[in-house]
Amino acid sequence: MKVFGAPRRYVQGKGALDHLGPELARLTDAAALVIDPFIDDLFGARLQASCNAAGVSLARLRFGGESSPAEIDRLLAALGDTPPPLVAAAGGGKCIDAGKALANRIGAKVATIPTIASTDAPTSHNYVLYDDDHRLLAVEKLPANPDLVLVDTQVIAEAPRLLFLAGIGDAVVKLFEVERCVAAKGRNVFGADPAFSALILARGCYDVLRRHAPAALAAVDRKAADDALDLVVEATVLMSGLSFESGGLSIAHSMTRGLSAVPKYARALHGLEVAYGVLVQLVLEGRDADFFDDLLGFYAAIGLPTSLVALAGAAPTPEEAATIARLTLSAPHARHFPRVLEEAEVVRAILAIEEGRFADALVEDAMQGSKSPSTAPGLAV
Structure with missing residues (x-):
């Protein structure tokens, strides 16, 4: 059975922050806003004012910095005895996760207001909890996707370039992961069969990024939202989120489990980790030299990492590569591959990439007896 999930309403554009009040008024007359202190000072x-003008009572709660159970307890206590029917969150990923967690605690609706475009988490029904030392505790789920996602593209244009690049990295991998999940007859994030619509969205997302990412990054350099940035934000926040939740993930996102266990890679931005991780996936698929020349040219043009040295300044030892491979294959999404992968072939792929060998005989023995076409059978539109 297929399941396709999505936010109830998505609003994007320059000056979108000024529309928060009218948008919330569609849903409620009272809300709590978990807000990053820096964003609170700015906006x-x-x-x-937008909420006051729309007749929405808004209680602003400044985020403490970590999406942890202790922080959720603190925010819950700040709500008092009459929690509102909706919780909004304005800021980066952790702030939005905290808002989702708080809403889940009190059974409230959710609105997300991302002020960076580093991942597609604002559209997702997932959220992550950490301990106070930033160690991952759990990935939890809301009953449904957010009721509102509101994205001000001028705010995104003024955020750091590296975060915007990470969002491109997180989104560009989705096509390859959804393809593999569909080909492997895997399960999407809702535990259902991948929706074909998600594959079409993943293809559209990839096409937008290949065509418009350089110009959008130039807009971020100018700190001025334009048409290219508008297209890329829609791809990285909306299209990417819809495609991964309803289409499924594969090796690229599984790599984050391994990379986070090696200290010198653990602090890399998520989007840059998965941009590297999909290269491992594509080596394991046996993509040809022309394919890699094209993709690596795109990576080089915009600054995505093409190795672990490029990601974090250091190559892995054989022992570290083995740790990354072992933990990667322990992730549920790693099953979304046309064949069962062995730890040794993942290690070979990791080490080959560090040597600049992508379509190389080093991993041919891992490919024997396995057909790994660039486009999975039955996926043509």
Whole structure:
């Protein structure tokens, strides 16, 4: 059975922050806003004014910095005895996760207001909890996707370039992961069969990024939203989120489990980790030299990492490569591959990439007896 999940309403554009009040008024007359302190200083009064004008009572709660159970307890206590029917969150990924977790605690609706475009998490029904030392505790799920996602592209344009690049990295891998999940007859994030619509969205997302990512990055350098940035934000936040949740993931996102266990890679931005991780996946698929020349040219043009040295300044030892491979294959999404992978072939792929060998005989023995076409059978539109 197929399941396709999506936010109830998605709003994007320059000046979107000024529309928060009218958008929330569609859903409620009272809300709590979990807000990053930096964002509160910049935009808190503006958001408050929009809500006041729309007749929405807004209680602003400054985020403490970590999406941890202790922080959720603190935010819950700050709500008092009458929690609102909706929790909004404005800021980066951790702040939005905290808002989702708080909403889940009180059974409230959710609105997300991302102020960076580093991942597609604002559209997702997932959220992550960490301990106070930033160690992952759990990935939890809301009953449904957010009721509202509101993205101000001018705010995104003024955020750090590296975060915007990470969002491109997180999104560009989705096509390859959804293809593999569909080909392997895997399960999407809802535990259902992948929706074909998700594959079409993943293809569209990839096409937008290949065509418009350089110009969008130039807009971020100018700190001025334009048409290219608008297209890329829609791809990285909306299209990417819809495609991965309803289409499924594979090796690229499984790699984060291994990379996070090696200290010198653990602090890399998620989107840059998976941009590297999909290269491992593609080596394991046996993609040809022309394919890699094209993709690596795109990576080089915009600054995505093509090795672990490029990701974090250091190559892995054989022992570290083995740790990454072992933990990668322990992730549930690693099963979304046309064949069962062995730890040794993942290690070979990791080490081959560090040597600049992508379509190389080093991993041919891992390919024997396995057909790994560039496009899975039955996926043509």
